[in-house]
Amino acid sequence: MRDTYLPYGKQWIDEADIETVVNILKGDYLTTGPNIVDFEQNVANYVGAKYAVAFSNGTAALHGASFAAEIGEGDEVITSPITFAASANCVLYEGGTVVFADIDSETYNISPSEIEKKITPKTKAIIPVHFTGQPAQIDEIQALAKQYNLVVIEDAAHALGATYKGEKVGALSDMTMFSFHPVKHITTGEGGIITTNSKEYYDKLIQFRSHGITRNPSLMKENHGPWYYEMQFLGYNYRMTDIQAALGSSQLKKLDGFVNRRKEIVAAYNEAFNLIPQVEIPYQVQETDSSWHLYVLKLNLDQLNASRKEVFEELQKLNIGVNVHYIPVHTLPYYQKLGYQKGSLPKAEKLYEEIISLPMFPLMKEQDVKDVIEAVKLVIGKVKK
Incomplete structure (x- = not known):
């Protein structure tokens, strides 16, 4: 890779x-x-x-x-x-x-x-x-x-x-x-x-x-x-x-061009991942036009033989700089000290366990985008049930 x-x-x-x-x-x-x-x-x-x-x-x-x-x-x-x-x-x-x-x-x-x-x-x-x-x-x-x-x-x-x-x-x-x-x-x-x-x-x-x-x-x-x-x-x-x-x-002065490039990358990702059962592409609300700061891919863990952590680490080994956005704020140690409880926001906590952020920035070349797609398909193919 x-x-x-x-x-x-x-x-x-x-x-x-x-x-x-x-x-x-x-x-x-x-x-x-x-x-x-x-x-x-x-x-x-x-x-x-x-x-x-x-x-x-x-x-x-x-x-x-x-x-x-x-x-x-x-x-x-x-x-x-x-x-x-x-x-x-x-x-x-x-x-x-x-x-x-x-x-x-x-x-x-x-x-x-x-x-x-x-x-x-x-x-x-x-x-x-x-x-x-x-x-x-x-x-x-x-x-x-x-x-x-x-x-x-x-x-x-x-x-x-x-x-x-x-x-x-x-x-x-x-x-x-x-x-x-x-x-x-x-x-x-x-x-x-x-x-x-x-x-x-x-x-x-x-x-x-x-x-x-x-x-x-x-x-x-x-x-x-x-x-x-x-x-x-x-x-x-x-x-x-x-x-x-x-x-x-x-x-x-270049913002609109930057956003348009982000949309091009999103379109490539969506086309590549839309029909793969192990992952779920971002949902888009009809009345909004996202500026696509992040591309968050949700892992359908029941379709994988691996945890999110294992998928993350395998992609990192392939030089794909995935990240996770975000750790739910109420679960952070400082907020736990303030009395916030894990388990109190089940949808947010479940989402955190399932998501990874793929590389997304206007300076990405077409080959960079292809590398991400190929790496994701390779990794989820390895861990497929």
Whole structure:
């Protein structure tokens, strides 16, 4: 098989990106300069939102959203267990309580009916996660939010470029977070952003990411002169640099091409695996258009003579960089210490035992895609009952 290792995800940096960053390094601003405002506006325009606030990473952006939503001690926030820990941790940072709702077994996204079961008088917000890039059922979630007066913060780390009922993800809810980690659709090295249509949230987010400090005279309690600023609450240094922002704007120009390439890879995978009884290809909701951050293949373990771990290890031996997304958050040791129980979210826990993520990134060549397909077929053929 392959002589070199194929990772599950990888950035695509071209000469235009490099030139953009070099120009910043030669300029006057390395951080908190004009490129941040430009990048924020570019992202807001792309998704159709009024405002965007860039952060040093996606987790910081989620933390900012939790603050802006005024989540605090005694508040409960409902989210999915099938996600990276940051989707839940951002609630804990502000003193809130995380409540996990089980998933839809077809889409792997959080189930609106399960959300409703978990709503109490203490519920303050819902954080739906667009797992793999496929949007969750936003209409149903919005209806619940309206009924119970809840804030909706979409974790769209996987979903830049995705659409829901013909509209871009990013302007559908109170706030939406995108991540720019190197394996995501575009990268700023590390980075994240919150998009919103609310001026109130925008102002809070801007101040939160910079120590809670403002220089806006209309917000200050007093004004000693042009140098004066006020720290009005405890914020954080979560600012993005001009270097990151310039790279992000350059990458954003290629986003649609990146997403289209991901769809081509998905089509090849689906065609190859659709009729193989040992595996199950991802389910696609008709009203959504996934941006395909991940391609998650489900193993039908009753058709195999092997565990997921054995399949995983055999593929790794063939230099196919499979991964698993995700370990259910409520089963992680820290959350177990907080009192969350294994067995409490059976659909999520069952899914975790059955899935692997195949390599998926726009820089993959046709031969890379063929290598993955051949390796999967070889491995499941070996362990076939």
